[in-house]
Amino acid sequence: MTATATDSIVRAAGLTRRFGDVTAVDGVDVEIRRDRIYGLLGRNGAGKTTLMHLLTGQDFPTGGTLEVFGHAPAENAGVLQQLCFIKESQRYPDDFKVKHVLRSAPWFFENWDEDFAARLVDDFELPMNRRIKKVSRGQLSAVGVIVGLASRAPLTFFDEPYLGLDAVARQIFYDRLLADYAEHPRTVVLSSHLIDEVANLLEHVLVIDRGRMILDESADDLRESATTLVGSRQKVEDFLGSREVLHREGIGGLASVTVAGLTAEERQAATAAGLELAPVSLQQLVVHLTRTSEKEFA
Amino acid sequence: MTAAAIHPAAPARRYGSSRIGSVIRLYFTNPMTIAVTPFIVLASIFVLNLAIWVIVVVSSPGNTNFAEGFSYSGASAWIFFYMAVVAIQAMNNTFRLALGYGATRRDFYLGSALVFVAMSVVFTAVITILGLLEEVTDGWGLQGRMFTPVYFGDNWGVRIAVILCLFLFFTFTGSAFGAVFVRWGRNGLLIFGGILLAIVVAIGLAIALLDAWGPFGSWLDANAPLGLALWSLVPSAVFGVAGFFILRGATPKS
Amino acid sequence: MDEGRAIFLQIAEQIENDILSGAHPEETQVPSTNEFAAFHRINPATAGKGVNLLVDRGILYKKRGIGMFVAEGARARIMAARRTEFREQFVLPLLAEADKLGITPGQITEMVQQAQPIRGDQA
Numbered sequence: 001m002t003a004t005a006t007d008s009i010v011r012a013a014g015l016t017r018r019f020g021d022v023t024a025v026d027g028v029d030v031e032i033r034r035d036r037i038y039g040l041l042g043r044n045g046a047g048k049t050t051l052m053h054l055l056t057g058q059d060f061p062t063g064g065t066l067e068v069f070g071h072a073p074a075e076n077a078g079v080l081q082q083l084c085f086i087k088e089s090q091r092y093p094d095d096f097k098v099k100h101v102l103r104s105a106p107w108f109f110e111n112w113d114e115d116f117a118a119r120l121v122d123d124f125e126l127p128m129n130r131r132i133k134k135v136s137r138g139q140l141s142a143v144g145v146i147v148g149l150a151s152r153a154p155l156t157f158f159d160e161p162y163l164g165l166d167a168v169a170r171q172i173f174y175d176r177l178l179a180d181y182a183e184h185p186r187t188v189v190l191s192s193h194l195i196d197e198v199a200n201l202l203e204h205v206l207v208i209d210r211g212r213m214i215l216d217e218s219a220d221d222l223r224e225s226a227t228t229l230v231g232s233r234q235k236v237e238d239f240l241g242s243r244e245v246l247h248r249e250g251i252g253g254l255a256s257v258t259v260a261g262l263t264a265e266e267r268q269a270a271t272a273a274g275l276e277l278a279p280v281s282l283q284q285l286v287v288h289l290t291r292t293s294e295k296e297f298a
Numbered sequence: 299m300t301a302a303a304i305h306p307a308a309p310a311r312r313y314g315s316s317r318i319g320s321v322i323r324l325y326f327t328n329p330m331t332i333a334v335t336p337f338i339v340l341a342s343i344f345v346l347n348l349a350i351w352v353i354v355v356v357s358s359p360g361n362t363n364f365a366e367g368f369s370y371s372g373a374s375a376w377i378f379f380y381m382a383v384v385a386i387q388a389m390n391n392t393f394r395l396a397l398g399y400g401a402t403r404r405d406f407y408l409g410s411a412l413v414f415v416a417m418s419v420v421f422t423a424v425i426t427i428l429g430l431l432e433e434v435t436d437g438w439g440l441q442g443r444m445f446t447p448v449y450f451g452d453n454w455g456v457r458i459a460v461i462l463c464l465f466l467f468f469t470f471t472g473s474a475f476g477a478v479f480v481r482w483g484r485n486g487l488l489i490f491g492g493i494l495l496a497i498v499v500a501i502g503l504a505i506a507l508l509d510a511w512g513p514f515g516s517w518l519d520a521n522a523p524l525g526l527a528l529w530s531l532v533p534s535a536v537f538g539v540a541g542f543f544i545l546r547g548a549t550p551k552s
Numbered sequence: 553m554d555e556g557r558a559i560f561l562q563i564a565e566q567i568e569n570d571i572l573s574g575a576h577p578e579e580t581q582v583p584s585t586n587e588f589a590a591f592h593r594i595n596p597a598t599a600g601k602g603v604n605l606l607v608d609r610g611i612l613y614k615k616r617g618i619g620m621f622v623a624e625g626a627r628a629r630i631m632a633a634r635r636t637e638f639r640e641q642f643v644l645p646l647l648a649e650a651d652k653l654g655i656t657p658g659q660i661t662e663m664v665q666q667a668q669p670i671r672g673d674q675a
Contacts, residue, residue, distance in 0.1 A: 059549045059551060076402070077317065077402050080400040080401070083400050090394070090395070091390075093387070094387065100327045104395075107323055108317060108399035108400055109400075110313070175590070178596065181595075200593055200595065219598070220601070221558075223558050223559070224558050271645055274648060
């Protein structure tokens with residue numbers, strides 16, 4: 001898939017955000033291309049939320065450059081109207097009920113689909129007449145999810161939108177997101193620390209750790225990029241040689257080592273050497289990589 | 299078969315148009331706080347005042363002139379403070395929602411300012427009409443004065459101007475405080491309040507040092523209430539403009 | 553969906569399996585990319601990659617405005633490709649495992665011959 005010049009809708013270079021002596025976002029370079037589902041993964045406090053606030057113009061960078069749809073997003077109406085940012089910390093006026101949120105959102109989003117919103121309200125069984133202050137955490141998240149989906153904004157951000165949603169409701173969210181994305185392609189950036197749950201939704205993966213972007217790959221490339229070798233310690237070590245090791249585990253005489261990038265021939269050689277090859281899930285990969293980066297930055 | 303493209307082929311005419319109208323509608327999404335509650339409480343205070351007037355009249359038989367006493371009523375002061383609170387809340391919660399919806403701070407502030415001015419005008423009209431009723435019924439039959447206290451002045455032109463200026467003063471002061479809170483939090487609010495207090499004290503000190511209490515007092519006497527009300531437009535305007543610039547740097551991160 | 557292998561490859565493989573088994577005869581329509589994506593709960597672009605891979609291999613082709621169809625000769629093509637892969641995918645691992653267990657190639661051949669009649673003759 002070749003990337004054309006007009007493909008890129010977000011370009012950040014050296015993007016930084018400092019709060020006193022805490023650097024929440026530290027020199028991030030990232031490019032987001034249109035009509036893909038991105039996962040923004042990372043540990044709690046890694047900088048996902050701050051980064052999203054910067055990309056949506058709700059917070060101001062302390063350094064670096066940022067262009068969204070060709071312009072700096074802060075205070076730029078033309079850019080902001082193409083964005084939808086659903087965050088779990090969204091505050092609403094005290095007197096608002098659920099129906100007021102769904103009544104006011106369409107005034108701000110050009111592409112709002114009323115029927116879709118109504119179907120989603122049914123799907124999530126939202127009580128329209130209850131005060132926002134009185135709904136459960138899951139229902140509050142559902143409100144956000146519905147606004148994010150029904151807005152059909154060209155660039156939609158979901159910041160851990162599933163807090164409080166049970167597994168069934170989360171699955172509804174993923175299913176509706178995929179179905180609507182298939183019918184109405186747009187760019188979605190989904191931040192999550194439930195990596196395995198969202199892994200199959202993602203086309204591209206961004207991993208942020210301690211404010212730095214440590215990974216920026218297509219999900220499929222990532223899946224192929226590591227393998228776990230299982231076998232007797234000696235055989236594993238022999239095979240490893242000087243290869244880059246992502247993770248080491250073992251019990252008794254058995255070793256389980258995750259390595260990066262084996263070619264097809266190398267995989268054959270490993271099998272021939274009596275080693276078992278096991279796949280590495282996206283979650284395991286991200287965990288290994290963030291642990292490694294911790295050691296590096298410690 | 300082809301999925302409907304979200305990205306418009308030509309730049310959508312409506313991207314980049316102002317969201318001021320949407321912000322204004324946002325305030326009226328749930329009209330309770332802005333349009334209903336104020337009148338409910340106004341009515342309650344009125345009923346309370348009626349009760350008080352009745353009690354006073356009944357418990358002082360032989361007295362027939364209550365008008366002067368009643369005309370020092372501060373009952374309607376409540377609604378000015380309510381407006382200030384609405385403005386503060388707006389800067390806090392409505393701001394966060396408007397930004398959440400992708401409005402610019404500029405559009406939000408301008409929309410809010412328009413709403414505050416409109417509300418001020420409407421409430422001024424309401425109180426003026428109630429005041430007219432009050433006069434026509436000679437104080438609701440009890441010589442009561444809630445909507446035409448002495449503080450508002452003695453003729454209709456003055457009253458309307460005074461009431462309007464008071465509303466504008468309270469809303470824009472409230473919005474300035476709200477903006478300070480959103481941008482700098484509770485500490486910022488304390489510092490802001492402290493600075494204002496210091497200014498007031500400084501003025502008081504200056505007057506005292508210049509031994510000018512006398513002239514100041516007579517100036518007040520000569521100019522109240524219309525003059526004072528008009529002078530209050532100055533801080534109202536200052537707070538209005540300041541609020542805009544303060545909010546420009548505010549972020550909705552809770 | 554196997555976590556460790558590229559999902560689009562798994563999609564392509566599944567479609568090929570269905571073609572081989574006769575579930576999708578040649579010149580019939582296969583489900584759309586979006587249907588695959590929804591069914592497997594995966595990103596439509598990923599499903600699309602799998603489908604496109606098969607188009608590149610000449611297994612599927614697109615009829616404009618209608619959808620994806622199984623190409624003529626697809627079955628034969630898949631079989632040929634899989635035969636080439638058979639050695640790597642099945643034979644070599646078989647030998648490695650047998651080696652671990654101390655089973656000689658001769659014993660393997662015996663097992664194969666014994667297993668044949670039970671399974672009947674499957675072309």
